[in-house]
Amino acid sequence: MQPNEWLFIGIFFIVALILPAVPIFLAQLVNPKRPNKMKQEAYECGVETVGDAWVQFKVQYYLYALVFLIFDIEMLFLFPWAVAYNQLGLFALVAMAGFVGILGVALIYAWRKGALEWL
């Protein structure tokens, strides 16, 4: 049965992509199209746009992304362990406690370094 399930997932994805595309396509058929220069300007509450949209932004976003990345990758290792949990012995428990502990230390480090402050 295994390959069939993934076949279903693949087909489901295609269907899920097509379903929202249909109303957008239908709307293209019936809606009015009268574009003009004013209408297509970037919307900034009536004020004319100054400069590029791709402005400089805070480095803080990078820090959050980095902390997230560390956590996300480490947590991925948690799941195979959780699946086998009911058959594991004490050693595996202590090992995982150490692993989660390292995550905790990483969090404290990021906290103390101020990576979690929204400035």
Next chain:
Amino acid sequence: MAEFLVNSGWNANLAQIVASVLGAVVLASFGLVWIIFSIWLERKFAGRVQDRIGPNRTGPYGLFQTFADVGKLLTKEDITPEGADKHVYNFAPILAVAGILAIFAVIPFNHAWVGADLNIGVLYFVAVGSLTTLAILLAGWSSNNKYALLGAFRAIAALISYEVPMILSLAVPVLLAGSMSMQDIVKGQSIAYIFVVPVSALIFFISQLAEVGRSPFDLIEAESEIIAGFNIEYSGMKFAMFYAAEFIHAFVICILTAVLFLGGWRGFGAGEPGYELFGFIMLMTKSVAVYVLVMLLRSTLPRIRIDHMMAFNWKFLVPLALVNLLVVMFLARPFVPDYAAAEALVAQGGFAGLIGGIFGAGFIAELPRAVVLLIANVIMFAVATQLLHRYGEAQRAKLGVRPVAATRAPAMASD
């Protein structure tokens, strides 16, 4: 379905594909049809909470309001802003809906109705759920608008942050059930996990609420600061797709909470052969109960500040989720349920037989673990809320303000 086609002389592979396509269309349409109803429900409900009537002009009780809205949006002009990256701009709303709809593929509606019971179901929905985050970034980046870009950055920062406690709390049901398959997790809940690990359920619910971007976490579309955030430049049907994606997502988190923590389709004998529809109704009842809570939160709570939102996640939810995982990990191991022994105990009769007769043998097997974990969770919750309380008191003392409740003037009684 596939067997029927094979029996009537079809090629086996072709039959499989046709059956899958039909199943996928039915399942995905279910999600889309549901939102037509849920948008009406939510507007009506929010109206009632805020002492308004809500939609009441189109059809009985305003039931056709959503159809009228769809009709209006269909005929709206679709404006693509100057300098937008056309392909990305057009693809983003489609991906937003598709990413959410794809979660429906692994939801077990009852013991038999499940699109695909993947053995990594939990991982699948986490992975697919983050496609919405990607869609938000695509929309914000391609719109060529400063507000859209800022909104997208802010949304991404919030969404990826809240993914951390979500995954950490998700590991707990996986660990208790010993499987990542959604169906196995439901089957492992002779006692619903909300009564076993309420702290995990709470963390999961809060972080999912933030993922959807519902109040009090609706900073993604804070009108007062960044106008509408990532979807500012969208109009017509493309905007409607983002709107639809949000509503489907709101209901999907309710279904997921019901499946992972409220026992899914189980309850009152659902799960026996011949009770398929009853199991489905059980799951929907539980999901709608969670949905009512979501709607209530949305229509009553104010929006919190972005720095508070991030601090709440990183400095409270994540440490709590880590501690929660450690506690569950050490306490649950000695009490792994032995279903065979429990059944033997029930077969012997007596008191255990009586309890087993009412709640099933699985209930007895899981009871010791449930009691231990529940006590640990209550203690953990008490300590966590106490810490929050202390922190709040200290902050107020520092700023010299009194709690809101104490400063409310009694003059309100006159109006």
